[in-house]
Amino acid sequence: MGGKNVHVVITNDGTILVKTETFSGIKKGEAAEQTYEKALKQGKLKQQDVARAVATGSSGKLVTFVDGVIPDASAAVKGVMKLIPSARTIIDVGAEEGKVMKISPQGKVLDFAINERCAAGTGTFVETMARVLEIPVEDIGKLSLTSTRSIPMNAQCAVFAETEIVSLIHQKVPKHDIARAVHDAIASRIGSLIRTVGQEDDIVMIGGLARNIGFTESLKRDIGAEVKVPDDPDYVSAFGAAVAATAGVI
């Protein structure tokens, strides 16, 4: 249950059977129900086929039909540890928040940094700037890879950055260079979150922003380290909740 989307994962003995997502809109609780039903239908399953359901995310408490709710940090750790057990630093950036966790080999959270108050450093920042650039958000990552020039952005705030980007467009700065500037700006915000907890290999990134290759490249440059991204990074927390459901520890 993220700031923007609902992700549902149904697993059998740790293997993903179904995964689906929808835009959660304003009525997040209802969206959760609909997405769950959609997932069941997709997997040709009935409600009673599901032994245990666990919700997570910033609005996980709005899900009424589950057996339990776990914090998003714990779901992220569970999901990542199952997929990439060597992970020691987890970066999870979604639509409306970003967090970094340093974990022990046993998956215990040792340190934690979060930004949930400011759109700079979240997926919303990229979406807003893609809209200003009139580029589909799915394409902005690839586009920025073609840039060879780094232009520093003055604005941190998403509102001010919009104005700055409009003026860069007026100055005829190529869109791929602006796209890179956007990713560099957000990477430097996430980079400073990482520096507050201290980075340790392997660094794994999940959440919707991890799908953006332009961003992950900027982040690698910013922190000077490799960043691993599992398949379907935006489903990892939902998968982590399924891991918790399988284990029965809620």
Next chain:
Amino acid sequence: MVKAKKIEYWRWPGGAWSNPDIDWQKRKFVTAGIDVGSVSSQAVLMVDGQLSSYSSTRTGYDSTKSAWTAMNMALNESNLKVDNIDYCIGTGYGRVNVPFAQQTITEITCHARGANFMYGPEIRTVLDTGGQDCKAIRCDERGKVTKFVMNDKCAAGTGRGMEVFADLIGVPVWEIGPRSFQIDKEPEMISSTCVVFAKSEVIGLLQEGRPENEIMAAYCAAMAHRITELLNRLGIEEKFAITGGIAKNEGVVKRLEKETKVKAMKTEWYDPNMRDKGLPFDTQIAGAIGAALFAFDMLESGKAKSIRKA
């Protein structure tokens, strides 16, 4: 078919004003102050330290052009020419882009000086609510800055934040203050600090069918709260005044007064020498006034030479 023009609800009216009783021909010095902000630009012309004319306009993408626009508006209003100016000082975010200024001074220094002129020497705390920043300034009886805190990183609590909201809710920016009081009960303030997240919150409230005026009240209250946090970092010493664009929004000002328990000096200011004439003033020109006053000081003290050509 007539194509509907997109209404720009954020757009506030600019303009120019001049004092018809000042005869610049008899002057010793005409000084100019120009404040090129990130959102708006103001020009002030002073004749021997008296306010002669001013203008206020939007800053475009080219700040040099905006500086010229503001200056020409003020000059036209008082039938002056740029060659009549003895000395000009630029201030504000875009102060380095004022080609006709002989010197630049930071806006914080200028705002304190301008507020001292506008509100009188008893002013001790000035809140300057800019387009893309917000500054709380403490000053002495000469308008000299003794301490300040500022937010220039985040749109929450800035004029731009209010413009974004006006555009979203579809209400002209100057109507938001008055309408925010046309409510039955003061609502809970918008909980998101970030303007981008606040936008989603407002959309949610609109979809729930909450009255627009109530949402305006909730937004004004959040903004007042955000600014209060900044003021608390500095500590308010009376007397207290607000300059900048948000000073014109009573929806924010009154809620700020309530939260800080401090009254802001009347937002309608009168030139002490023309008090009885009730000349209006614009809270956005404090920085440019300060700059023009510093220009006058420079000439009077002989620290600068007049560059007057005509």
